[in-house]
Amino acid sequence: MLNNRMYYLSSVRFFSKSSDHRVWGRYCVRAMEQSNYSVYADFILLGLFSNVRFPWVLFALILLVFVTSVASNMVMIILIHIDSRLHTPMYFLLSQLSLMDILYISTIVPKMLVDQVMSQRAISFAGCTAQHFLYLTLAGAEFFLLGLMSYDRYVAICNPLHYPVLMSRKICWLIVVAAWLGGSIDGFLLTPVTMQFPFCASREINHFFCEVPALLKLSCTDTSAYETAMYVCCIMMLLIPFSVISGSYTRILITVYRMSEAEGRRKAVATCSSHMVVVSLFYGAAMYTYVLPHSYHTPEQDKAVSAFYTILTPMLNPLIYSLRNKDVTGALQKVVGRCVSSGKVTTF
Numbered sequence: 001m002l003n004n005r006m007y008y009l010s011s012v013r014f015f016s017k018s019s020d021h022r023v024w025g026r027y028c029v030r031a032m033e034q035s036n037y038s039v040y041a042d043f044i045l046l047g048l049f050s051n052v053r054f055p056w057v058l059f060a061l062i063l064l065v066f067v068t069s070v071a072s073n074m075v076m077i078i079l080i081h082i083d084s085r086l087h088t089p090m091y092f093l094l095s096q097l098s099l100m101d102i103l104y105i106s107t108i109v110p111k112m113l114v115d116q117v118m119s120q121r122a123i124s125f126a127g128c129t130a131q132h133f134l135y136l137t138l139a140g141a142e143f144f145l146l147g148l149m150s151y152d153r154y155v156a157i158c159n160p161l162h163y164p165v166l167m168s169r170k171i172c173w174l175i176v177v178a179a180w181l182g183g184s185i186d187g188f189l190l191t192p193v194t195m196q197f198p199f200c201a202s203r204e205i206n207h208f209f210c211e212v213p214a215l216l217k218l219s220c221t222d223t224s225a226y227e228t229a230m231y232v233c234c235i236m237m238l239l240i241p242f243s244v245i246s247g248s249y250t251r252i253l254i255t256v257y258r259m260s261e262a263e264g265r266r267k268a269v270a271t272c273s274s275h276m277v278v279v280s281l282f283y284g285a286a287m288y289t290y291v292l293p294h295s296y297h298t299p300e301q302d303k304a305v306s307a308f309y310t311i312l313t314p315m316l317n318p319l320i321y322s323l324r325n326k327d328v329t330g331a332l333q334k335v336v337g338r339c340v341s342s343g344k345v346t347t348f
Contacts, residue, residue: 042122043218044204048303049116059116062311066109069315073098075332076318083331089167090156091328093149094321096176100145101314104138107131108209108310125195128210133191135209135310139286140237141183146279147241148175150248153275157268158255186237190230197221206299211306213289214299234290242283249276278313278320285309 048062049055076098080086108131115121123131152175155166194212197219207214212230216223249272256268285305288297297305 041203042124043128043199043210045112045115045121045123045208045210046204046206047112047115047121047208048307051300055116059113062109063113065311065315066105066113069105069311069318070102072315072318073102076328079328079331079335083334085327086331089169089172090149090152092172093145093152093175096179097142097145097149097321098318100138100142101317103134104142105311105314107134107138112208123210128215129191129195132194132210132212132215133187135211136190137183137187139183140186141179143237143241143283143286144182145176145179146282147244148179150245150279151175153272154248154252157252182237186233190233193226197223197226207303207306209306209310211289211302213294213302231291234286238283238287238291242279245276245279245283274320278316281316282309282313285313 049058052058077095080091080095111123111127111131152167155163159166190212194215197216198221199215199218200220202218205214205218216227252272253269256265256272259265259268285308288305289302
């Protein structure tokens with residue numbers, strides 16, 4: 001962009017000496033069009049379906065995952081809201097996680113599915129900016145929330161007598177606000193910087209959404225300093241919460257191992273291990289994309305890994321964290337029973 005403007009200004013002297021004002025006029029129009037194109041032109045998302053042998057099979061699979069994810073997370077939010085037994089700090093935080101997952105997957109998947117149906121791949125500059133901001137904000141908020149949720153489990157198992165004080169309603173709201181604020185800061189800091197780079201190369205993004213590494217490959221300027229700063233930021237956002245989670249669950253497992261009841265020990269280990277699997281996959285996929293040097297992975301691998309933590313993880317979270325819980329299944333059975341009984345009464 002800056003080079004185009006410098007070249008444009010330096011050419012004024014040459015054309016001002018020319019007697020052919022038509023050439024000068026055509027040059028001005030062409031230069032301004034190229035300048036505007038490099039900033040405001042649409043991007044082309046190559047997507048997940050371009051190199052797939054059976055794209056409609058993948059389309060159906062992603063649609064099924066999307067519907068399942070939104071439905072299961074919506075069910076979680078409704079159950080936690082209407083059932084008084086689920087009005088606890090843990091389920092309050094889980095309802096926020098479900099809300100993040102719904103917004104997170106809805107930022108990316110609907111656009112991708114509609115583009116496949118309509119046979120179009122374009123996304124406007126404003127649309128790409130909005131998607132980029134929402135993705136960073138929601139992903140960052142979920143990273144922070146998962147880390148803070150491990151603190152809740154640590155207090156509940158290792159310090160049960162102090163749990164009402166250490167996880168009061170005020171503390172729960174502070175945790176939620178901190179998670180959303182941390183994600184918003186990430187979005188507000190990185191989005192303007194990423195989108196201000198001149199994209200004077202190809203407008204084709206070899207990805208299915210506007211992710212930072214894929215966008216930076218289109219820039220015609222040196223982005224190494226920004227990539228270094230973003231690397232440090234990702235280290236803080238990923239490794240610090242993951243270290244907190246690992247430390248919390250390590251302490252939990254040590255406490256559980258010292259329990260005298262075998263049944264309680266088995267349930268706690270099963271719960272902690274399933275949680276750690278989901279957290280490890282979510283954080284591991286993000287670390288692969290943002291922390292591992294680009295020379296160690298290809299664009300196709302990037303898309304596969306991104307599809308995992310943007311499409312599959314929002315579906316796994318309610319299944320692992322909540323719907324396997326007896327309190328949640330009991331609340332679900334209670335609500336279904338009410339609906340069935342009310343339907344019978346209405347029919348009668």
